[in-house]
Amino acid sequence: MHIPDGFIDLPTSAAAGLLAVSGTAFALKKAKNELDDRTAPMAGLTAVFIFAVQMLNFPVAAGTSGHLLGGALATVLVGPYAASLALTVVLGIQALLFADGGLSALGLNIFNMSIVGVATSYLVFNIARKFLPKVRGSIPLAAGIAAFISVPVAATGFAIQYAIGGIGTAPASTVFAAMFSTHVLIGIGEAVITVLTVSAIMATRSDLVYGWRASQVKLEVRNT
16 A cells, blocks of 8 residues: 555645654654563564564555555554654665655655554454453454454545645546455454464563553442
8 A cells, every 4th residue: 555656746746745743743752651671672672573574565456566564463452653753764675775755755654554543443343342242362363343343434535635735647436446355355364363373472471561451440449
């Protein structure tokens, strides 16, 4: 879902860039509450894992591509603000060193994946947790649901940007249909990977999983 240079006009790219800078600055300010000496290494490992899976691209239509996002996985493991920063760093490195996504479109990509994708993941994860049993096994399942929904939502963000300022020759409806349908399928794969990864970490070091720690804190607050 990396947007290349020259695919979205300059005004739309600039507006998304401002939103991306604002969102990243806010995440940077808030992330210090999510990270400590134990969890900071987890954020680094999560960023490396996301970098690897995002390098696997699937062609979609009109010069666009789809890939795993990792937003839900990062959100559940290290929290939404640290997750947003991790994805932003990954996207920046990919654009600068590997030309995966255009530099002029970096703000668009950060907004779609680091902000919209992570925010959707966090919202869906918390909603799912309210309806699932308050046990450890619910954490991977809620993470999988968040992954499945956040991927096509992030892709929809790109489709809206294309409808506003797209320079490509393909109609906006065609781009939306291709991106959404493809990312629903990608969302299924991402959900499976997210469930398996979170389950493995929960089985060994659940104390490092933000989604589990946060739910325990809420439970303790309610019981006091």
